[in-house]
Amino acid sequence: MADQFDVSHWNLDRHAAGAGWRRLALFSAVAITTVAGVHLLAMALGPQVPLGLAxxxxxxxxxxxxxxxxxxWAAILGFLLKATGLHPLSLSRVGPGDGAVPPLRGRTxxxxxxxxxxxxxxxxRLETTWRSLEATGRADAFDLFVLSDTTVDAIAAEEEKGAEALRRRLGLGERLHWRRRAANVGRKAGNIADWLDLHGSRYDHMIVFDADSVMSGDTMVRLVALMDASPRTGMVQTHAEPVGRETLFARVLQFSARVYGSMLSTGHAFWQKGEANYFGHNAIIRVAAFSDHCRLPVLPGRAPLGGEILSHDFVEAAFMRRAGWFVWNLPTLGGSYEELPSNVVDYAVRDRRWxxxxxxxxxxxxxRGLHWMSRLHLAMGIMGYLASPLWLGSLILSASIVLEHEIVGPSYFGRVPSLFPNWPQYNTGHVHGLLVMTACVLFLPKLLALVLRLGASSRGHGGRLAITLSVLLETLFSMLLAPVMMLFHSTFVLGILAGRAVGWPPQARGDRGMEWDxxxxxxxxxxxxGVVAVLVIGNWAPAFLPWLLPVVAGLLLAPPLAVYSSRRAWGVGARRWRLFLTPEEATGERSVGRVLMTDPTRESALSGAA
Known part of the structure; x- marks a missing residue:
């Protein structure tokens, strides 16, 4: 049977070489663009700005x-690959994981x-996933484990009953396991480590889910086939698409992730290749390699920066690569789903843990021993949240420069002693150039993602007019939300650096509305x-106020934005107007993702997952 398939086509390992020129091209573009932006800003500031502030x-x-x-630039790469139909790893029309699936070996x-x-x-969700797996005819190669760290006895009792009921409905017998740990040592990473010690030797691979994860059977089977054919691969991460929530906030984010996310993920897969990252769920992992090399250390010192590592995934990927195993990101597989927080506060609280x-x-x-790409991933994870206080710092410094100029006035004999005065310079050309460059960096990826979707795939988002209007409204919503999240993140970062640990409480799920109080x-x-910024700038530098309003508007409107975007009725209303549609909503096709759009507790909905 195996001879009927070109198993080498499924071998990810053979794509590991040749990453150097891809990374050189990307980092060169990033460096040139950054230098150009810094040059434009330096010229726009001119000699009048105090040296320290500049x-x-x-x-x-x-x-x-x-x-x-x-x-x-990752988004630009993703656009080019998708526009030409090229796979990010093979750079051909066919990539690993495409085509007929070879027979599976081992157990998962x-x-x-x-x-x-x-x-x-x-x-x-588990029933949806398993019924989809049964439809592939390959379910015999899989077992299911529910690993409970639940601390509330009543919830644990309901889990045990639910596991037994699902075991009967699916006819799984002893292939569905539920167990509850007595002590929540090491949180999720410790939970999986406990499973490795008890059961890991019986399995070749494990597919790790979160509680809100769902995956199609076809995707799971393809992941296993890829691991079977790739002996040097330790992890394969899928691109998890958000689905299932109905508040306006969640539906805007779901739409955004579906339209832009795949393009960005494809671009990152192009340059990361076998040194990609792991996001903690919706991924397949080689059990023996993970058990031998990915146990987490306990950091010296006290929380928040010491003790147990809260974000385990990046570290596990780094340790896996250090041991010589490849880590891949395959955004082309599809069929991988998760859920998002349903309001801005729950979204921010989740980020606080991260x-x-x-x-x-x-x-x-x-x-010692980490691959330089792994160090880069760790640094990128840190930078993802330090970007907010950096942005806040740039706003404060820019405002200080403007206020200094307006209050103190021009300095004719400034940084360097001179017999001749420094006359004020108004470098409007450099200012406009920087504005155009910044606008391109922020908004061109959205435009290109829209271009990709304006073809036949626009049907999955309600048609060309609907998707265009949705992108415009999503852009406006993101502009209002960005300064709100900037202040949330900045406050969290400063608090953690000051020694305030946040712990790891259970994540809020479901369509949770927010009250005004x-x-x-x-x-x-x-x-x-926001009010203080408007008053200060409006009084001392009114000419600068229009430049500040796009940032301040989101802060002034934060409460109504949070309340109304958390309303399920507003999200459902937007869907009636065909706004922020995802393919499951727009087409109604029978799929795992479509099942998630219904009430997940209805057995009638779940019965159609296969």
Whole structure:
């Protein structure tokens, strides 16, 4: 049977070579663009700006701009690959994982760690996943483990009942396992380590889920086939697409991720190749390699920067690559789903946990033996959250420069002693050039992603007019949300650096609306900061106020934005107007993703997953 297939086509390992020129091209583009941006800003500042302020602003701008530019060029690469129909690894029309699936070898465990979750929703998602797997005819190669770290006895009892009920419905017998740990040591990473010690020797691979994960059977089978054919591969990460939530906030983010996310992920897969990253779920892992090399250390010192590592995934990928195993990102597989928080506060609270975990990674950057790409991933994870205080710092420095100029006035004899005065210079050309460059970096990827979707795939988003209007409204929403998240992230970062640990509480799920009192309590500081900024700039530098309003508007509107975007009725209303549609909503085709759009606790909906 195996001879009927070109198994070598499924071998990811053979694509590991040749990454050098890809990374050189990307980093060269990033460096050139960043230098050009810094040059334009330096020329726009001119000799009138105090030297200390100028150096500080240029340094902060260079770091934050380089971070944005990296994503920009990855998106450009993703656009080119998708527009030409080329696979990011093979650079041909056919890539690893495409075509007929060869017979599977060995056994694979599906691991679902849970921690104080809603049992009925967890088991409904698992039933959707397993029925889809049964439809492939390959389910005999898989077993299912629900690994409970639940601390509430009543919830644990419901989990045990749910596992037994699902075992009967699916006819799995002893192939569906539920167990509850007595002590939540090491959180999710410790939960999986416990499974490795008890059961790992019986399995070749494990597919790790989160409690909100769902994956199609075809995708799981292809992941196993890829691992079978790739003896030097340790992990394959899929691109998980968000689905299933109905508040306006979640639907905007779901739409954004579906339209832009795949293009960006494809671009990153192009240059990362076998040194990609792991995001903690919706990925397949070689059990023996993970067990031998990916156990996490306990960092010396106290939390928040010491103790157990909260964000385990980046570190596990780094240790896997250090041991000589490849780590891949395959955004072309599809069929991988997750859920998003349904309002801005839940979204920020989830980020607060991730911020502490990623800041801990700074202590691992110097660990011996890590691949330089792994160090880069750790640094990128840190930078993903330091970008917010850097942006805040650049705004404060820019405002200080403007206020200094307006209050103190021009300095005719400034930085260097001279017999001749420095007359004020208004470098409007450089200012406009920097604005155009920044606008391109921020908005051109959105435009290119829209171009990709304006063909036949526009049907999956309601048609060309609907997707165009949705992109415009999503862009406006993102502009209003960005300064809100900037202040949330900046506050969290400063708090963690000051020694305030945030822990790891259960994640809020479901379509949770927000009341006005909660919104005002969480956003009052942001509103006050916006009011102060308007009053100060409006009084001392009114000509600068129009440039500040795009940032301040989001802060002033934060409470109503949080309240109304959390409304399920607003999200459903937007769907009636065909706004922010995802393919499952627009086409109604029978698929795992489509099942998730229904009430996950209804057995009638789940029965169609296959």
């Amino acid at each position: 150096i500080a602003l240029l340094g902060v701008f260079a770091l934050s701009f380089a971070w944005i530019v990296l994503s920009f 465990a599906l691991l679902v760690p849970v921690y104080n979750e809603q049992p009925d929703e967890v088991f409904a 911020i502490q975990g990623n800041l801990q990674h700074a202590r691992l950057l110097g660990v 909660t919104a005002v309590e969480r956003h009052v500081g942001q509103v006050l900061m």
